[in-house]
Amino acid sequence: MLRKIFVVLALIAASLAQTAKKSSPASETTNGIIVLRGGKLLTITHGVIENGVLVMQNGKIAAVGPAASVSVPRDAKVIDVSGMTVYPGLIDSETHLGLTEISADQMTNDLVETSDEIMPHMHVYDAFHGETALIPVARINGITNAIVAPASQDTLPGQDSFIQLDGRSAEEMLMVRDVAMPLNFTGRQRRNEGPFQTHKFPSTRMGMAAQLRQAFLDAQDYEQKLAAYEKKKSSGGDDKDKEKGGSTPPKRDLKLEALLPYLHGQKPVVLAADEPNDLLTAVDLANEFHLKIILNHLAHSASLLDKVAATGFPVIVGAIYAQPKESERYDAVFKLPAEMAKRGIKIAFASYDAHNVRNLPYAAGYAVGFGLPYDEALKAITINPAQMWGVADRLGSLDTGKLANVVVANGDPLDVKTDVKHVFINGVEIPLLSKQTELRDRYWK
Amino acid sequence: MIHRLVLLLFLLSTWAFAQQQQPPQQPSSQQPIHNDIVIRGGTMLTVTHDKIENGSIYIHNGKIAALGQTVQAPSSATVIDATGKWVMPGIIDSHSHIALDEDVNEATSPITPHMMMKDAFDYNDKMIYHALAGGVTTSLLLHGSANMIGGQAVVIKHKYGLGRDDLLFPGAPQSIKFASGENPKRVYGQRNQLPSTRMGNFEVMRQAFIEAREYMHEWDDYNAKIKKGDKDAKTPKKDLKLEALADVLRGKLLVQIHCYRADEFLTEMAIAKEFGYKIRAFHHALEAYKVADKIAANGVAIATWPDWWGFKYEGWDGIPWNAAISMHKGVRVALKSDSEDVTRRLNQEAGKIIHYGVPEDEALKMITLNPAWIIGVDDRVGSLEVGKDADIGIWNGYPLSSAALVDKVLIDGDVYFDRSLAGLGLTHYKEGQ
Numbered sequence: 001m002l003r004k005i006f007v008v009l010a011l012i013a014a015s016l017a018q019t020a021k022k023s024s025p026a027s028e029t030t031n032g033i034i035v036l037r038g039g040k041l042l043t044i045t046h047g048v049i050e051n052g053v054l055v056m057q058n059g060k061i062a063a064v065g066p067a068a069s070v071s072v073p074r075d076a077k078v079i080d081v082s083g084m085t086v087y088p089g090l091i092d093s094e095t096h097l098g099l100t101e102i103s104a105d106q107m108t109n110d111l112v113e114t115s116d117e118i119m120p121h122m123h124v125y126d127a128f129h130g131e132t133a134l135i136p137v138a139r140i141n142g143i144t145n146a147i148v149a150p151a152s153q154d155t156l157p158g159q160d161s162f163i164q165l166d167g168r169s170a171e172e173m174l175m176v177r178d179v180a181m182p183l184n185f186t187g188r189q190r191r192n193e194g195p196f197q198t199h200k201f202p203s204t205r206m207g208m209a210a211q212l213r214q215a216f217l218d219a220q221d222y223e224q225k226l227a228a229y230e231k232k233k234s235s236g237g238d239d240k241d242k243e244k245g246g247s248t249p250p251k252r253d254l255k256l257e258a259l260l261p262y263l264h265g266q267k268p269v270v271l272a273a274d275e276p277n278d279l280l281t282a283v284d285l286a287n288e289f290h291l292k293i294i295l296n297h298l299a300h301s302a303s304l305l306d307k308v309a310a311t312g313f314p315v316i317v318g319a320i321y322a323q324p325k326e327s328e329r330y331d332a333v334f335k336l337p338a339e340m341a342k343r344g345i346k347i348a349f350a351s352y353d354a355h356n357v358r359n360l361p362y363a364a365g366y367a368v369g370f371g372l373p374y375d376e377a378l379k380a381i382t383i384n385p386a387q388m389w390g391v392a393d394r395l396g397s398l399d400t401g402k403l404a405n406v407v408v409a410n411g412d413p414l415d416v417k418t419d420v421k422h423v424f425i426n427g428v429e430i431p432l433l434s435k436q437t438e439l440r441d442r443y444w445k
Numbered sequence: 446m447i448h449r450l451v452l453l454l455f456l457l458s459t460w461a462f463a464q465q466q467q468p469p470q471q472p473s474s475q476q477p478i479h480n481d482i483v484i485r486g487g488t489m490l491t492v493t494h495d496k497i498e499n500g501s502i503y504i505h506n507g508k509i510a511a512l513g514q515t516v517q518a519p520s521s522a523t524v525i526d527a528t529g530k531w532v533m534p535g536i537i538d539s540h541s542h543i544a545l546d547e548d549v550n551e552a553t554s555p556i557t558p559h560m561m562m563k564d565a566f567d568y569n570d571k572m573i574y575h576a577l578a579g580g581v582t583t584s585l586l587l588h589g590s591a592n593m594i595g596g597q598a599v600v601i602k603h604k605y606g607l608g609r610d611d612l613l614f615p616g617a618p619q620s621i622k623f624a625s626g627e628n629p630k631r632v633y634g635q636r637n638q639l640p641s642t643r644m645g646n647f648e649v650m651r652q653a654f655i656e657a658r659e660y661m662h663e664w665d666d667y668n669a670k671i672k673k674g675d676k677d678a679k680t681p682k683k684d685l686k687l688e689a690l691a692d693v694l695r696g697k698l699l700v701q702i703h704c705y706r707a708d709e710f711l712t713e714m715a716i717a718k719e720f721g722y723k724i725r726a727f728h729h730a731l732e733a734y735k736v737a738d739k740i741a742a743n744g745v746a747i748a749t750w751p752d753w754w755g756f757k758y759e760g761w762d763g764i765p766w767n768a769a770i771s772m773h774k775g776v777r778v779a780l781k782s783d784s785e786d787v788t789r790r791l792n793q794e795a796g797k798i799i800h801y802g803v804p805e806d807e808a809l810k811m812i813t814l815n816p817a818w819i820i821g822v823d824d825r826v827g828s829l830e831v832g833k834d835a836d837i838g839i840w841n842g843y844p845l846s847s848a849a850l851v852d853k854v855l856i857d858g859d860v861y862f863d864r865s866l867a868g869l870g871l872t873h874y875k876e877g878q
Binding site for chain 2: 436
């Protein structure tokens with residue numbers, strides 16, 4: 001009898017749950033098509049469309065254009081965004097999202113392995129915590145994608161991942177694993193400075209450079225041994241070799257293995273330097289091993305910008321809030337993005353943050369104040385990073401066929417006063433909720 | 446005779462001491478004096494009485510002598526054309542540690558009220574210039590937060606390029622820094638000293654005030670005896686530390702408390718009540734929104750960041766709507782930097798708070814008049830009003846936005862920063878001085 005009651009109750013509960021599901025906003029339209037109508041579309045790749053229409057279907061942008069030329073599919077959920085600005089989800093080119101929760105609590109930090117300088121076999125995807133409270137805080141201000149990088153204490157701290165700021169699991173959010181490898185050469189890495197006073201090698205720039213060169217040489221050597229073994233194996237080898245041990249595979253070395261795609265130029269190395277001498281040393285080293293380079297920081301390398309332009313390397317220039325040098329004018333660092341853009345250098349901004357990734361667009365806006373053309377500033381948080389991280393086929397602009405990562409705001413995306421009203425990731429509307437909005441709603445009465 | 450000589454020497458030494466304590470009232474000789482200046486055109490954000498489109502300000506002897514649509518000024522006055530620009534009072538940073546070298550924290554005892562930040566003040570620090578170039582004209586330079594009761598602050602005007610005493614805000618009241626929560630318990634707890642918990646934190650503080658109260662009574666009794674003509678009264682020992690705490694009890698110091706958590710605001714206010722002093726402001730105050738009504742009822746202000754959070758446990762419940770909720774519940778709110786970076790762009794911080802629910806005029810107040818009140822100089826600076834110091838920023842766009850830059854900054858009616866100038870853009874600074 002009791003059991004029967006339970007069964008009945010369970011059935012009722014299940015049907016209730018089903019009804020609840022049906023009435024949720026996600027299923028308002030049967031076909032899942034969402035249309036943004038009447039907004040000002042900042043397409044990035046083909047100008048600004050006043051009074052535009054954007055259609056999202058199956059997670060992608062199905063159509064985009066002036067209201068007159070885009071037909072609204074039947075049964076679509078239409079959102080009137082007249083008076084609003086519509087732009088692609090913003091991309092932050094360096095964050096620590098998912099690697100930290102409460103900075104001061106070491107147990108919530110998986111930022112970097114500091115036991116050694118050369119740690120390319122550390123993969124941030126192994127630590128990435130998709131359920132972090134910090135991601136909703138970032139995405140409700142329009143950041144939809146980001147690089148997750150290890151902290152920069154090591155010369156080679158590991159490999160970055162490129163993430164989508166929504167998903168039911170870390171797996172879904174990790175769009176590109178091992179997308180790039182940071183190489184830090186800013187002086188902070190020297191062990192005889194700061195909290196790492198261990199008096200172990202390397203303690204100077206010479207030491208850092210030598211250690212790095214040796215690591216790359218070791219990796220090349222490892223690869224040659226591997227190739228020699230493979231060659232012998234495929235040619236059948238002979239028993240004599242086996243006896244000598246010549247055809248046993250080299251011992252597998254994850255550290256050296258991790259460097260190989262970068263030595264082949266298959267993936268970018270993100271080379272961070274601030275001072276001109278560090279930049280030159282690091283670039284020489286990178287060229288020696290034919291690395292594919294994205295530069296990072298360059299806070300005090302204004303004197304080398306012509307040279308940088310000649311290399312064609314793109315630059316992550318988010319560190320515009322770094323302090324100028326003692327003798328420099330107050331805006332020496334603030335105006336770097338403008339100076340780079342003037343020379344045709346492709347730039348992207350980064351917050352280098354975790355808790356306040358949401359403020360990324362304001363750095364771009366500030367650079368506009370110091371002379372960066374507005375369109376370049378917008379590109380530097382959309383299409384430029386999409387290209388630099390190899391995802392421009394999917395992200396970075398409002399173009400048909402790209403992922404529907406779209407933001408609607410009540411004004412200029414780069415201005416501090418602007419309020420984000422809708423965020424779509426993969427064509428799904430993200431509720432504008434976070435740990436912080438919950439607290440707001442509890443106390444703002 | 447000898448007696449007289451000693452008396453004379455004594456008088457001389459106290460006179461010299463008084464000279465040292467008192468910043469010079471007259472501008473020093475290297476300070477050029479512009480008696481009459483008119484800022485003409487532009488949108489004037491007055492803070493206290495709305496904005497004046499295409500207005501003018503007449504500055505006489507460093508003070509605002511008139512402002513409005515038109516002003517009466519001598520024809521000889523220097524004219525600064527601000528057509529198409531935005532004019533606002535100098536920004537005030539009510540929580541800064543710039544220009545103190547590494548001497549921010551005397552972290553050798555949880556009670557150090559007799560530390561004077563003026564003794565560490567480095568008037569040549571370029572950070573003073575960087576903040577000036579972001580429109581900041583006044584800052585409160587505070588002791589750090591390692592100690593439950595830290596040292597006494599120094600208030601400066603950003604007259605970068607002048608001598609030390611020229612940078613001190615004349616007549617500004619003395620503030621003292623208190624702290625609470627994680628910093629004191631971490632600093633002393635790591636050394637296995639008291640305090641290592643919040644219980645320890647507050648006990649250390651109560652104990653200090655109990656001793657200070659006894660000390661104060663001892664002196665009060667002595668002074669009363671002297672007044673009555675009792676020549677045999679025994680002079681109590683002077684103790685700098687207890688003297689400073691007694692000044693808190695006597696209400697001579699503005700109490701600025703580093704405090705994050707809701708429960709700690711309440712405890713701090715209860716202790717203040719118990720010992721009879723007033724709290725001027727809670728600094729950081731990330732959970733103020735949870736008990737904003739109680740903070741407002743006690744007349745305590747907050748100096749907070751718009752959106753910093755999560756860097757430690759007591760910052761975990763920080764929300765960017767803190768300023769808005771607290772303001773709506775009647776708390777006087779200031780936005781401060783506590784950062785050599787952010788102090789350069791407090792205008793952006795005020796802009797940011799607008800989309801978190803603060804009206805634009807209130808946001809402007811949060812970086813001008815409200816921090817002026819926290820520092821106790823709101824009768825002198827923080828708004829464009831007749832009689833106030835002519836501390837003024839002229840901006841190339843609406844200041845509370847991402848891309849606006851300050852073109853010129855005036856302090857006491859004199860231009861100290863001019864973006865159009867080559868080099869550093871400074872008017873009073875000489876390289877290598």
